[in-house]
Amino acid sequence: MDGFEKRREQKKKDIMDAALALFIKSGIQKVSISEIAGKAKVSQVTIYNYFESKDKLVRVVFKFYVDRIWQEQKHLLESDLPFNEKLEKITFGKGFQADQISEKFFQDFMKDYASGQSYVEELYMKEALPLILQLFEEGRTQGDVDPAVSDEAILFYLQMFQEYLQREGVAQAVLPIAEDLTKLFFYGIAGKSGE
Template identity: 50%
Template sequence: MNGFERRKALKKNNILEASLSLFLKNGISKVSVSEIAKVADVSQVTIYNYFESKDNLIGEVYRYYVHQVWEEYLRLFNSKIPFPEKVKTMIFDKTLVANQINEEFLEYFMKNYMQEDSYIMKFYTETALPQFLELIAEGKEQGYIDKSISDEAIMLYIQMFADHMRREDIASSLLPLTEDLTKLFFYGIFGKGME
């Protein structure tokens, strides 16, 4: 990559970063292209040259966001920490998902990018899901997960548990219960070894 291409890529990345930051904080409709340009330290014309429209920029921001979050998950999956710590991090660590996601940003994402034929769903199906299934296989192999439980049920359980734990209105009250909740997650109310 030559100097011109490097500067162009850096400028585009700055626009995506600025847009994401503003959208997460304020939603989409309240953020103007001029605000994005100011935060990214570029002109509005530059934004339109790179993305053509605010709608195209929004789509690129969502793809960028998904890839950022996914990189965090990959670092976790590929780390040498024990399987239970990986799952605990997935459930309780808010750095894997932005602490404050504007409700409009999330609603727009769900409405426009979660259809079966979307880029995001294709990415989830082809890239993320196989990695999550590998993690489940790791847990089964190490004896942390009952091999008779379907992968689908485990994925749904992890997602429900994680979504609930990340809710802002309960997150602080759950912090002292993290260890208990982790045991409950893995062993249920009967505890380890109960059959």
């Protein structure tokens, strides 16, 4: 990659970073191209040259956001940490910072997720699901997951969460209690088992 291409890619990344920060803070509809341009220190024309429209920029930024979170989670899932530490870091780590995301951005994100053609859904099926199943197998091996609970039951439980989150209007209810729901998902209403 020559110097021109490197500068071009850096500008695109700066625009995506700026757009993501503004979208997270205010939601997609409230953010203008001129605000993104100001934050990225580029002209509006540059944004249109790279992304053609705000809608295309939004799609690229969603993918950029999901990829960034997934790379952190994937690195953790593939690490040598014990099951309990992986689970705790994945569940309560910095990947999904619900308290730092505007409710409007979360609604926009979940609307994309509910579309049925979401990049999140595709990534989950192709990459995340096999690693999640591997994680729970590690948990069984280490004595932290009940071996009597089948992969099918775990997947069914994950599917219930997934389908509910795809319903319209759920985002408003979920965002303030995201951490509680994650705890319930992994530990049930009795809290951590075996302690």
